[in-house]
Amino acid sequence: MTPETPKVLLVDSYDSFTFNLAALVQRSIPNCSIHIVKNDQFTIDQLLPHLRSFSAIIVGPGPGSPDKAHDIGFVKDLWKVADEYVVPIFGVCLGLQSLCVEYGGQIKRLNVVKHGQISRVSHTGTDIFAEVKDVFAVRYHSLHVKVDVDGDILPLAWTDDGEENGLHRPFWAVQYHPESVRTDGGGLEVFQNFWRLAVQWTSQKNRQPKPDGAILRKMFGKAWPDLDLPRHLEHHLNRARTLSTHTFHLPDINVVAMCELFGVEDENSSFALLDSAAQGRFSILACLSPDSLHISHSVNESHLSLRKAGTTTQVDLKGTDVWTWISAFMRGQKALGGSPDIPFWGGLVGMLTYEIGVDGLQIPVPARPNAAHHPDINLVFVERSVVVDVMTKNVTVQSLLPNDEEWIMETGRKLAGATVPAAYPPPARPLSVVTPKKEKYISRVNECKEYLFSGDSYELCLTGQTHITTPSGSSWNRYKTLRSNNPAPHSAYMRLSPTTFLSSSPERFLSFSRPPGSLCQLRPIKGTVRKGPGVTREIAEELLAGSVKEVAENLMIVDLIRHDLHGVVGEDVQVTKFCVVEEYETVYQLVSVIEGRLSESSSPDRSSESQLGWEVLRKSLPPGSMTGAPKKRSVEILQTLEDGERMIYSGVFGYWCVSGGGDWAVTIRSCFKYDEEPAEYRDDKFDKWTIGAGGAITALSDPEAEWEEMNTKLSSVLRSFVGA
Ligand SMILES: C=C(O[C@@H]1C=C(C(=O)O)C=C[C@H]1O)C(=O)O
Ligand SMILES: NC(=O)CC[C@H](N)C(=O)O
Secondary structure, eight states: OOOOOOOOEEEESSSSSSSHHHHHHHHTTTTTTTEEEEEEEEOOOHHHHHTTEEEEEEEEEOOOOOOOHHHHEEEEEEEEOHHHHHOOOEEEEEHHHHHHHHOOOOEEEEEOTTTTTTEEEEOOOOOOGGTOOEEEEEEOEEEEEEEOOOOOOOOOSSSSSSHHHHOOOEEEEEEBBSSSSTSSSSSSHHHHHHHHHHHHHHHHTTTTOOHHHHHHHHHHHOOBOOOOOOOOOOOOOOEEEEEEEEEETTTTOOOOOOOOOOTHHHTSSOOOEEOOOOOOEEEEOOOOOOOOOEEETTTTOOOOEEETTTTTEEEEESOOOHHHHHHHHHHHOOOEEEOTSSSSSSEEEEEEEEEHHHHHHOOOOOOOGGGGSSSEEEEESSEEEEEEETTTEEEEEEOOOOOOOHHHHHHHHHTTTTTTTOOOOOOOSSSSSEOOOHHHHHHHHHHHHHHHHHOOOOOEEEEEEEEEEESSSOOHHHHHHHHHSSSEEEEEEEEETTTTEEEEEEEEEEOOOSSSSOOOOOOEEEEEEEEOOOOHHHHHHHHHTTTTTHHHHHHHHHHHHHHHHHHHHOOOEEEEEEEEEEEEEEEEEEEEEEEOOOOOOOOOOOOGGHHHHHHHHHOOOSSSHHHHHHEHHHHHHHHHHHHSTTTTTTTTTEEEEEEEEEEEEOOSSEEEEEEEGGGGOOOOOOEEEEEEEEEEEEETHHHHHHHHHHHHHHHHHHHHHHHH
């Protein structure tokens, strides 16, 4: 007999698809509750007394090899427990390999690795494949266990391992990924069969699991998904603020001229523009003053810095973390009264580095001597703003400050004159440009491929940095050049001391609509073709959407991002667009869209829903498209291959609105500089800019082509320094 709410233990081997598996298990096993543990969280001895509380164990995929203790953790011991502890187990990929290795199988490297590619699976139609029709399965493995294979047929172990060993144990496993969004026919169907067989085995053996909820919670934590959003530091709660707003129709408004009207040319002031220079709908200008609150923090610090009116105070985080602090701060800034059609009413605007995401993965970030000068979180709280609808030319002026109507009307009148940007001299040419070296880059691509062949990663986003020294000059003029050379939906100009940042990014990372019913949308780009003579849209479609390599590259990140989103919102995650070709100024790109929201059935405290987007952001950094998969292992590998930190590049920038909505872009096709470099470089006469560029390396990568691709991306920004 099946227990009322079966408990399932899901073992995570540090993969980036584990929550996808959890969502599949949830759909396959009615009313189950799933506890997720890392494969090194316990020893088998610690686990043994609790195993029989579970109705089933799912052993997930992961990087590395089943015969390496560091990669496989306690999983290897699960298969050999004494009879009385046996529980039905389903293994996926690394899980299958471990099962086979423990029963004498030999682990080998595949000759041809097919990460993110689909294979047709032949099966007997019995056992976990009973009633299953055609199976098209996504594969993510470099290793395999010796199984007789016929030509193109995927090696597949689905039998009760007991048959081979005479142990009659209820263990099943597949080498492919049943939870991938592109696996067809071998996901839900196979898991439902597994559950049916598991229930049968349990009742034949008369082994009704008797879980003790309290003990399980204590040992394994809350069941997935844990939908409780942070509600700490309640003392920040205030009454909602009221937004004052007025919309002016200004048919001749020019965003660049508007910034100039607001004093952008004064390089000593803070400034922030989120600019839909192409394709986007809204451009957002933060109207900052010396009183605006700047929030900054560096990883490895136990405080954050608040800067306002020329004074900096340090806030001791007292054991909480910076994300939670900011979350609580924003709960206190809640505002009402803005227009539902305007995405931003005021709130936090700024940048987060790649390293803040690395830190979130619990990977050490080396200490920096000049941490305060390279903040990982650099945000400003915007109380006055102008939002230009670039389609309708409606310009909304808004303020969170009390009694600010006069400023709003006065600003509206002034903006009517913001029609012609100032003429400007071409920005000074660089004194030096140091780009990545071809030989080194290519040898790193090959090193990446070795990690892909050894099973440590499925995809690695390798990047390099270009350092440019120019005579010091107007960063705004530099932005104007970039904006006209490479207009992009996520263009931006930000001067939040010590960081100056110019963007022409095409890639949205995460947007979240304002609650209730907050919808989170991620739009990873993976797959790039340079525009050039003869490269029509049709040809680009063929080269991208028609390419096994490019689609696989994109799919791997889609699956990774589904996992990130499932990790926070639970079951309700959909891929609403898969591998669509989009056109930008210098490149065509392959884009997918993944959306998720809190499930209808879940009943979290909805008053916390305004924190949902921030929580997704926190749990999903660094952006999967900039790391590869599985994320943690890939980031660790990249740390050993690249020269130092990525900093602003590969992080995100954008806003979190006081209404609970937000929009964050991936920091690519951009450049940045810091006010103060380490003393040995400091010199007021020069500006030192950095541009990052890279691309995803897969088993199918051609090193020369990867070098070209990195250069295509680099030149979309570099040509604003050195000319076309
Ligand atoms: C790494 C960069 O871009 C990333 C890699 C892409 C790719 O490999 O096709 C595409 C978009 C970005 O996610 C970059 O622009 O520097
Ligand atoms: N997806 C997986 O579990 C991969 C398993 C193993 N690391 C391999 O590459 O074969």
